[in-house]
Amino acid sequence: SPSDQPHRTAFHFQPPKNWMNDPNGPMYYNGVYHFFYQHNPFGPLFNPQMYWAHSVSRDLINWTPLNHAFAPTQPFDINGCWSGSATILPGNKPVILYTGLDSEHHQVQNLAVPKDLSDPYLQEWVGYTGNPVINLPDGIQHDDFRDPTTAWLANDGKWRVIIGSQKDKKGIAFLYRSEDFVNWSMHESPLYEVAGTGIWECPDFFPVCVDSNNGVDTSVMNSRVKHVLKVGLYDYTRDYYLIGSYTPEKESFVPQNELTLDALRYDYGKYYASKSFFDPVKNRRILMGWVNESDSETDCIAKGWSGLQSFPRSIWLDQNQKQLVQWPIEEIKMLHENEVSIQNMNLEGGSIHEIVGITASQADVKISFKLTNLEKAEELDMSGIDPQVFCSEMDASKKGKFGPFGLLALASHDLFEQTAIFFRVFQNNGRYTVLMCSDQSRSSTRNGLDKTTYGAFVDIDPQQDEISLRTLIDHSIVESFGGGGKTCITARVYPTLAIGDDARLFAFNYGTESVLISELSAWSVKKARINIEETIGCT
Numbered sequence: 096s097p098s099d100q101p102h103r104t105a106f107h108f109q110p111p112k113n114w115m116n117d118p119n120g121p122m123y124y125n126g127v128y129h130f131f132y133q134h135n136p137f138g139p140l141f142n143p144q145m146y147w148a149h150s151v152s153r154d155l156i157n158w159t160p161l162n163h164a165f166a167p168t169q170p171f172d173i174n175g176c177w178s179g180s181a182t183i184l185p186g187n188k189p190v191i192l193y194t195g196l197d198s199e200h201h202q203v204q205n206l207a208v209p210k211d212l213s214d215p216y217l218q219e220w221v222g223y224t225g226n227p228v229i230n231l232p233d234g235i236q237h238d239d240f241r242d243p244t245t246a247w248l249a250n251d252g253k254w255r256v257i258i259g260s261q262k263d264k265k266g267i268a269f270l271y272r273s274e275d276f277v278n279w280s281m282h283e284s285p286l287y288e289v290a291g292t293g294i295w296e297c298p299d300f301f302p303v304c305v306d307s308n309n310g311v312d313t314s315v316m317n318s319r320v321k322h323v324l325k326v327g328l329y330d331y332t333r334d335y336y337l338i339g340s341y342t343p344e345k346e347s348f349v350p351q352n353e354l355t356l357d358a359l360r361y362d363y364g365k366y367y368a369s370k371s372f373f374d375p376v377k378n379r380r381i382l383m384g385w386v387n388e389s390d391s392e393t394d395c396i397a398k399g400w401s402g403l404q405s406f407p408r409s410i411w412l413d414q415n416q417k418q419l420v421q422w423p424i425e426e427i428k429m430l431h432e433n434e435v436s437i438q439n440m441n442l443e444g445g446s447i448h449e450i451v452g453i454t455a456s457q458a459d460v461k462i463s464f465k466l467t468n469l470e471k472a473e474e475l476d477m478s479g480i481d482p483q484v485f486c487s488e489m490d491a492s493k494k495g496k497f498g499p500f501g502l503l504a505l506a507s508h509d510l511f512e513q514t515a516i517f518f519r520v521f522q523n524n525g526r527y528t529v530l531m532c533s534d535q536s537r538s539s540t541r542n543g544l545d546k547t548t549y550g551a552f553v554d555i556d557p558q559q560d561e562i563s564l565r566t567l568i569d570h571s572i573v574e575s576f577g578g579g580g581k582t583c584i585t586a587r588v589y590p591t592l593a594i595g596d597d598a599r600l601f602a603f604n605y606g607t608e609s610v611l612i613s614e615l616s617a618w619s620v621k622k623a624r625i626n627i628e629e630t631i632g633c634t
């Protein structure tokens with residue numbers, strides 16, 4: 096059964112079996128977190144006839160599966176219930192807007208409400224009788240109009256929602272407004288659009304505080320917030336974001352950065368179709384994202400499942416207001432055991448150090464490196480360099496001066512299998528660049544897997560800041576947070592030797608210069624109760 100396969104996860108969300116993709120409609124309502132997701136209940140591969148699966152949790156760690164919330168049954172969604180979002184209306188009334196593939200295969204937007212607000216789990220949802228509430232706009236192709244966001248309310252009493260689209264390869268976030276959430280009209284201009292980017296999927300639009308890590312509700316608008324527009328570029332399966340200022344009176348969103356292929360991303364690894372929500376319990380904004388497989392369709396059929404969700408992340412605006420920061424939600428502590436810690440350990444050039452005492456296939460590791468003698472860093476002008484390409488060429492086996500140093504996760508005892516997450520530091524005219532890589536090239540003895548290496552820069556100054564890495568390791572997922580969450584890289588790996596108790600974890604430094612591990616803390620992570628079939632219907 097899937098439950099005893101070596102690549103099933105222990106604390107990352109996944110269904111008991113079959114295909115999962117996008118997170119849908121995450122929300123908090125009356126003491127319960129709700130999480131819906133795109134699900135094919137009939138097999139481990141994608142099928143456009145999507146269902147909305149539904150799980151609930153009181154702690155964002157353990158999840159109870161419920162019946163599907165939406166199934167493709169009505170004329171307005173008979174060919175698939177695609178992605179969408181929840182909004183809590185005044186009076187504490189949750190509603191969902193989702194994309195339906197109607198009987199003509201047109202993408203339309205549907206409204207649904209809980210059948211019984213007194214059911215603590217909101218198990219049954221009913222489509223509004225007047226669905227769809229938003230039809231395909233003129234001049235847009237039938238399959239280019241989807242993924243409504245959580246709506247926000249401005250001072251004029253009108254709700255706003257954006258919907259992803261494209262026209263002639265121009266990516267578009269169409270803006271719709273409504274006074275009653277039922278009658279929607281398209282605003283004359285989109286909230287934002289960028290030529291040449293292809294269809295935008297699963298947009299997200301939300302405020303972030305300029306002076307605090309706290310999150311705020313999606314409708315908050317004042318001088319102490321900036322707004323984030325996230326769009327998924329289907330052509331690249333990447334989530335990019337823009338930070339800017341939003342003026343509801345003019346419906347103008349003016350970003351401070353540009354949407355290009357080397358613009359800011361939530362995650363520089365495998366991560367897509369993410370969605371955030373405001374958690375009023377802890378005043379934070381939480382981000383969930385789909386982490387797809389890196390093995391083949393044949394492998395997915397053999398194992399009977401596909402797709403994970405990233406561990407929930409808190410997300411906020413960095414102090415410099417130029418980028419976002421993400422960090423695993425603190426609830427992970429509930430699962431920690433067997434803490435090991437190290438302080439001030441010198442890691443000489445060309446050495447490795449095994450981190451023992453924890454379950455290396457199911458772990459949370461934090462490590463900080465301090466560099467002295469930075470004047471010895473290699474001189475290299477990194478401008479114009481594609482960090483991912485650089486990381487692939489300069490993989491973990493290539494010796495530098497400062498770097499590669501970092502972690503070898505899911506490593507076999509002989510290091511034949513390993514996933515290397517590491518840094519390199521360069522200087523150019525007195526300025527330093529920190530590069531972060533996640534190298535999957537030796538992650539498995541098996542062939543036929545996507546072992547692409549990922550890389551990105553980390554916006555820190557090694558003269559002032561320690562270089563920190565946090566990595567969540569969970570059997571077939573390695574989620575890494577560099578520079579305190581400024582740069583995130585998620586990878587999927589399928590070791591054959593480094594599985595279960597045979598997996599090992601090492602800190603390594605293959606550069607010629609020594610680095611100081613100023614602090615290391617690592618924990619085994621206990622197995623969470625996630626969608627265990629026996630608990631269906633139980634509370």
Ligand code: DQQ
Pocket residue numbers: 116117133145177178179194241242296297367368
């Ligand atoms: N997945 C959904 C769509 C969305 C895409 C279909 C993104 O609504 O655009 O499963 O992965």
